[in-house]
Amino acid sequence: xxxxxxxxxxxxxxxxxxxxxxxxxxxxxxxxxxxxxxxxxxxxxxxxxxxxxxxxxxxxxxxxxxxxxxxxxxxxxxxxxxxxxxxxxxxxxxxxxxxxxxxxxxxxxxxxxxxxxxxxxxxxxxxxxxxxxxxxxxxxxxxxxxxxxxxxxxxxxxxxxxxxxxxxxxxxxxxxxxxxxxxxxxxxxxxxxxxxxxxxxxxxxxxxxxxxxxxxxxxxxxxxxxxxxxxxxxxxxxxxxxxxxxxxxxxxxxxxxxxxxxxxxxxxxxxxxxxxxxxxxxxxxxxxxxxxxxxxxxxxxxxxxxxxxxxxxxxxxxxxxxxxxxxxxxxxxxxxxxxxxxxxxxxxxxxxxxxxxxxxxxxxxxxxxxxxxxxxxxxxxxxxxxxxxxxxxxxxxxxxxxxxxxxxxxxxxxxxxxxxxxxxxxxxxxxxxxxxxxxxxxxxxxxxxxxxxxxxxxxxxxxxxxxxxxxxxxxxxxxxxxxxxxxxxxxxxxxxxxxxxxxxxxxxxxxxxxxxxxxxxxxxxxx
Amino acid sequence: xxxxxxxxxxxxxxxxxxxxxxxxxxxxxxxxxxxxxxxxxxxxxxxxxxxxxxxxxxxxxxxxxxxxxxxxxxxxxxxxxxxxxxxxxxxxxxxxxxxxxxxxxxxxxxxxxxxxxxxxxxxxxxxxxxxxxxxxxxxxxxxxxxxxxxxxxxxxxxxxxxxxxxxxxxxxxxxxxxxxxxxxxxxxxxxxxxxxxxxxxxxxxxxxxxxxxxxxxxxxxxxxxxxxxxxxxxxxxxxxxxxxxxxxxxxxxxxxxxxxxxxxxxxxxxxxxxxxxxxxxxxxxxxxxxxxxxxxxxxxxxxxxxxxxx
Numbered sequence: 001x002x003x004x005x006x007x008x009x010x011x012x013x014x015x016x017x018x019x020x021x022x023x024x025x026x027x028x029x030x031x032x033x034x035x036x037x038x039x040x041x042x043x044x045x046x047x048x049x050x051x052x053x054x055x056x057x058x059x060x061x062x063x064x065x066x067x068x069x070x071x072x073x074x075x076x077x078x079x080x081x082x083x084x085x086x087x088x089x090x091x092x093x094x095x096x097x098x099x100x101x102x103x104x105x106x107x108x109x110x111x112x113x114x115x116x117x118x119x120x121x122x123x124x125x126x127x128x129x130x131x132x133x134x135x136x137x138x139x140x141x142x143x144x145x146x147x148x149x150x151x152x153x154x155x156x157x158x159x160x161x162x163x164x165x166x167x168x169x170x171x172x173x174x175x176x177x178x179x180x181x182x183x184x185x186x187x188x189x190x191x192x193x194x195x196x197x198x199x200x201x202x203x204x205x206x207x208x209x210x211x212x213x214x215x216x217x218x219x220x221x222x223x224x225x226x227x228x229x230x231x232x233x234x235x236x237x238x239x240x241x242x243x244x245x246x247x248x249x250x251x252x253x254x255x256x257x258x259x260x261x262x263x264x265x266x267x268x269x270x271x272x273x274x275x276x277x278x279x280x281x282x283x284x285x286x287x288x289x290x291x292x293x294x295x296x297x298x299x300x301x302x303x304x305x306x307x308x309x310x311x312x313x314x315x316x317x318x319x320x321x322x323x324x325x326x327x328x329x330x331x332x333x334x335x336x337x338x339x340x341x342x343x344x345x346x347x348x349x350x351x352x353x354x355x356x357x358x359x360x361x362x363x364x365x366x367x368x369x370x371x372x373x374x375x376x377x378x379x380x381x382x383x384x385x386x387x388x389x390x391x392x393x394x395x396x397x398x399x400x401x402x403x404x405x406x407x408x409x410x411x412x413x414x415x416x417x418x419x420x421x422x423x424x425x426x427x428x429x430x431x432x433x434x435x436x437x438x439x440x441x442x443x444x445x446x447x448x449x450x451x452x453x454x455x456x457x458x459x460x461x462x463x464x465x466x467x468x469x470x471x472x473x474x475x476x477x478x479x480x481x482x483x484x485x486x487x488x489x490x491x492x493x494x495x496x497x498x499x500x501x502x503x504x505x506x507x508x509x510x511x512x513x514x515x516x517x518x519x520x521x522x523x524x525x526x527x
Numbered sequence: 528x529x530x531x532x533x534x535x536x537x538x539x540x541x542x543x544x545x546x547x548x549x550x551x552x553x554x555x556x557x558x559x560x561x562x563x564x565x566x567x568x569x570x571x572x573x574x575x576x577x578x579x580x581x582x583x584x585x586x587x588x589x590x591x592x593x594x595x596x597x598x599x600x601x602x603x604x605x606x607x608x609x610x611x612x613x614x615x616x617x618x619x620x621x622x623x624x625x626x627x628x629x630x631x632x633x634x635x636x637x638x639x640x641x642x643x644x645x646x647x648x649x650x651x652x653x654x655x656x657x658x659x660x661x662x663x664x665x666x667x668x669x670x671x672x673x674x675x676x677x678x679x680x681x682x683x684x685x686x687x688x689x690x691x692x693x694x695x696x697x698x699x700x701x702x703x704x705x706x707x708x709x710x711x712x713x714x715x716x717x718x719x720x721x722x723x724x725x726x727x728x729x730x731x732x733x734x735x736x737x738x739x740x741x742x743x744x745x746x747x748x749x750x751x752x753x754x755x756x757x758x759x760x761x762x763x764x765x766x767x768x769x770x771x772x773x774x775x776x777x778x779x780x781x782x783x784x785x786x787x788x789x790x791x792x793x794x795x796x797x798x799x800x801x802x803x804x805x806x807x808x809x810x811x812x813x814x815x816x817x818x819x820x821x822x823x824x825x826x827x828x829x830x831x832x833x834x835x836x837x
Contacts, residue, residue: 012644041795044612052568127582129567132575144575194612209614209622211696211787236694236785240678244686244693402560402800409564423570433570443572 032502032525034230035518036252038242042210042235046195048183049121049128054421057180061514062215062231064183064198067095067114067162068174069514072507074331074425076174079514080109080184080199081162090169090465097160101222103186104203111162115154117184119143122151130181133423136170169463171470172426178514179424201226201517211235215518227522252503252523256496258375261318270498277508278322279495280329280422282430284487285367285383286408286447287415293361294414298353300485303415304343305350306390309490312382317375321491326478327420328430329492331510336471337427341482343489350390364393368407368416371398376417379490383417409442418446419493422511427474428462435481449486529828532836533821540817544810549594551809555802556590562610565799583610585802597806606810607803609796616807620789624811626696627788630780631773633708638715639766645716646723647750650731661720668717677710677783694785707784711777715769722765726758733757759830767823774819775812 030036043056048064051057061069069079081095101109121128122143134140138153155163166173176182185196195204199222202215213233217226236242239257246254256264256274265274285303287294294300313321322330326339333339367383369376380396387394394415399407407413423429433444437455440448454477461473481487499506502525509515563580571579580586584593600607606616649661684706685693697703730736731754739753776790789808796804827834 012640050613052566124578124582127579129571129575129579132570132572144578194614208787209612209619210792211785234695234785235787237782237791238678238694238785241681241694241783241785244681248685248689248693250693400560401798402562402564405564406559406561420569439570439572441573442567442569442576444570 030250032523033228034232035228035503035521035523036250037231037233038236038245038251038254039233040235040237040239040242044194046204046207047187047193048117048181048185048196049126049130051180052129057513058516059213059215059233060180060183061200061516062202062518063195063200063204064185065101065200066177066179066183066514067097068177069517070178070425070509070511072509072515074510076178080114084174090171090463091166093164093166093173094157095162095164097162098222099160101199102220103197103199104218104220105186105197106220107186107197109184109199110159111156112159113186114162114184115156117186118154118182119151120187121181128181130179133176133179133181136166136168136173138165138167169465171462171465172424172428175424175426175429180513183514201519202231205230224519226518227520228518231518246498246500249500252500253506254498256498258320261320261496264498265496273499273501273503274496275499275506275508276494276496277510278329278331278492279510280331280425281419281493282324282327282329283321283417283419283490283493284324284327285415285417285490286487287485288411288413288446288448289450289484289486290411290448291414293357293365296357297484299357300488302350302353302357302390302392303387304485304488305346305353306392307383307386307488307490308345310345312379313491316378316382317491320496321493324489324491326482327434327487327489328427328478329422332425332427332430336468337475337478339478339482341479343482343485347389354390354392364395365415366395366397366413368397368399368404368413370401370404370417372400380417405442408446411441411446411448416446417490420444424513425511428458431474431477431481432458432462435486447486449484451480451484454480529825529836532824536817536821536824540814543817544813545598547809547813548598548806551806552590552594552597552802555800555805558800560800561585562800562802565611565801585610601810606807609804610801611796611799616803619792619804620807620811623787623789623792626786627774627776627790630704630707630711630777630786630788631770633704634711634773634777635715635766635770637708638712638719638769641712642716642719643723643755643762645720647727647755649720649724650727651750661724665717665720668713668720671713673710673714673777673779674783676713677706677780680706680710681783694783696785696787707780707786710783711773711780715765718765718769719762723758723762726761727754730754730758756830760827763823763826763830767819767826771816771819774815776808 039055043059044053045051045056046060046063048060051060065079067079067081068076068084071077080097080101082098083096085094086092097109097111097114103109118134120126122131122134122140124144124146131144134151137151139148139151140153142148143151153165153167155165157163185198187193187196195207201218201221201223203218204213205216206212206214212235215231217229236245239259242251242254243257243260245251264270285307287300289295309323313319313323325342326333367380369380377398384394384396408416408418420430420434433439435445435449435454436458437445437450439445457473457477457480461470461477464470464473495508497508502523504522504524505520562585563576567576567579597607608615609619645661645664649658681693684691691706692703695703736749736754739749776788776793778790778794780786781788781791789811793805793808796808824836828836
């Protein structure tokens with residue numbers, strides 16, 4: 001029996017090894033005319049009317065064009081519109097469209113297509129969550145509410161001239177047109193297609209949901225044609241697996257996972273291929289200004305003095321952030337707008353302020369965070385530690401994302417950690433939605449901050465065309481926010497990516513909208 | 528007779544399916560969180576949110592009407608569309624289920640061949656070294672967390688040796704399925720090895736085995752035709768349970784290896800409160816377990832003719 005079994009085991013083991021070797025033979029090499037990218041989760045849609053996620057916006061830029069777009073320095077530059085005029089009262093924008101733009105199905109783009117694409121966003125049947133981007137356009141609100149079939153503010157002057165008429169002056173309007181949702185796309189006639197027909201440098205050829213996408217070069221693209229013949233985007237949820245794929249040369253550009261930051265920036269051979277960019281975002285501790293004790297400015301100021309942001313940034317976040325002096329990223333403030341008073345770390349001041357408070361609230365206070373986000377959990381624990389030093393006892397409560405959003409939107413939570421990412425590069429985008437009293441809750445003002453003077457200043461600023469006046473108004477508005485401190489501003493997070501040595505002309509944009517179109521980047525790989 | 532049995536089983540499963548959908552539907556509505564927050568992104572005012580909510584019919588309070596509508600739509604073949612991606616649920620599952628089936632099929636085959644093989648060897652090879660080796664291997668298989676084992680395999684075969692791909696499904700090449708299948712099969716194989724060995728130990732001294740030997744039947748035939756068949760009943764149960772759970776998706780394995788199956792699809796849907804997809808997944812899972820149970824009943828009769836389908 002033993003002899004028979006030994007033979008049996010030998011055959012069995014040999015068979016297994018043979019099968020293994022045979023199957024490993026099917027493992028193919030990659031092609032170098034294609035850029036290989038990684039997503040950690042699939043995008044929900046590539047229809048500009050519905051895109052709300054960062055990755056969706058990034059990919060949509062390869063497929064579609066807007067009237068205007070942003071360059072890497074965040075200047076607004078022509079895209080489908082060659083040039084534009086703005087009327088003296090700043091309510092009429094006239095765009096002169098290129099006459100050599102075609103959709104990937106062969107149709108020539110005209111102003112009628114632009115009107116159709118924009119009005120699609122306002123169509124109540126589509127229920128687009130991003131219809132707000134055109135809320136300043138005349139007749140948009142009526143269309144959203146189903147009272148009319150068309151917005152009177154979108155006017156086709158002729159085939160290559162398109163007017164947008166606003167109901168009131170709105171200085172960031174051109175910036176708004178650089179957002180993902182203002183990309184011009186035509187829907188397919190099918191009942192369900194998660195992407196549209198575009199005019200971009202690439203067209204989508206394959207989308208296996210949850211697995212991969214393949215974009216191929218649009219040979220009839222009107223602008224500089226991409227050097228890459230295709231872009232392959234693979235969904236790889238696990239960071240370790242993605243790193244392995246990168247080190248094996250199967251991914252060309254990788255967003256550096258937090259756990260491997262030190263490895264890539266200091267130890268690995270990829271050190272010189274690490275790219276970083278300051279992204280337009282702000283992380284903050286928000287206080288519900290309509291809930292005691294968070295409604296007390298002195299309470300908020302106490303926490304502001306107590307939190308040692310610099311230490312958290314240096315020791316825990318590996319300096320991957322830039323400390324925030326205000327809710328608005330420095331790249332948007334420029335040198336014209338001064339921020340005062342400054343937010344400082346001073347434990348002694350915090351102790352004094354804290355001792356002056358009545359402290360008649362139900363203890364302990366809670367700091368709400370999104371659960372499952374290990375970085376925020378760590379930051380919350382360090383904040384808890386800082387507050388304990390001044391005698392303030394807080395509890396950390398993690399909530400699942402949709403529950404967290406629901407509770408912050410309806411004002412149920414008193415203190416929370418959250419971030420705000422730019423929709424478009426304008427100061428208005430960091431002040432009006434976040435602190436204006438008309439935007440309480442999900443519209444952006446989750447701290448439920450109400451200040452009439454701030455409201456007036458910001459309304460004035462966004463309708464002011466004169467840059468100097470506008471800057472003065474924004475400075476005053478910022479001063480109010482920095483004094484009242486509905487937020488403890490934490491930091492602006494930087495973005496780090498690493499590329500393969502063979503990737504050329506890669507630049508990291510500071511907003512994930514219409515900047516990177518895959519035109520300049522290419523692969524140079526020797527034998 | 529088996530046909531009547533299967534028909535009766537299928538009829539009996541209808542109330543089970545309705546019960547499962549009702550319980551899941553109510554639990555989803557009672558659970559905290561709201562799918563609207565996975566859809567709208569930022570800067571949506573309360574009025575606009577209410578409008579979108581009405582348009583996609585996700586008010587929490589109207590659940591009895593929604594449930595009746597959901598069930599009646601199912602009878603029309605409409606399982607709804609994802610709130611988040613707008614993709615029809617049936618399309619979402621039908622594109623991923625073949626991947627899950629492929630992974631589950633190969634994994635279970637691997638587990639059966641290696642598990643039963645090791646189990647039989649363990650029962651007959653009387654070598655202290657082999658016994659210890661088997662014990663170590665099975666203990667390792669049972670107690671090692673799947674994600675750790677998966678990462679270890681990636682490290683060895685993709686990162687260090689570079690002989691196998693670390694993730695993805697390629698264009699269907701076999702190489703891509705090896706590491707996920709081995710990861711998924713490891714635990715089942717370990718359990719199967721232990722169970723087969725125990726089962727064999729009990730059966731190999733039975734009188735009918737002695738009788739077979741006394742009749743001069745070859746050792747090989749005694750093992751494969753007489754002993755194995757009789758030792759298989761508990762093993763079939765285990766295989767059925769494991770295969771059923773593989774078909775419902777193996778979230779960790781799919782996540783680690785970027786394998787696009789129903790498990791990761793369902794987990795994403797749960798985190799986004801994407802009710803139509805969750806309901807679809809629960810329905811699919813229930814159907815799978817019902818079918819697997821029926822198939823197992825049938826296999827029992829093949830392994831032991833004394834068992835009858837009544």
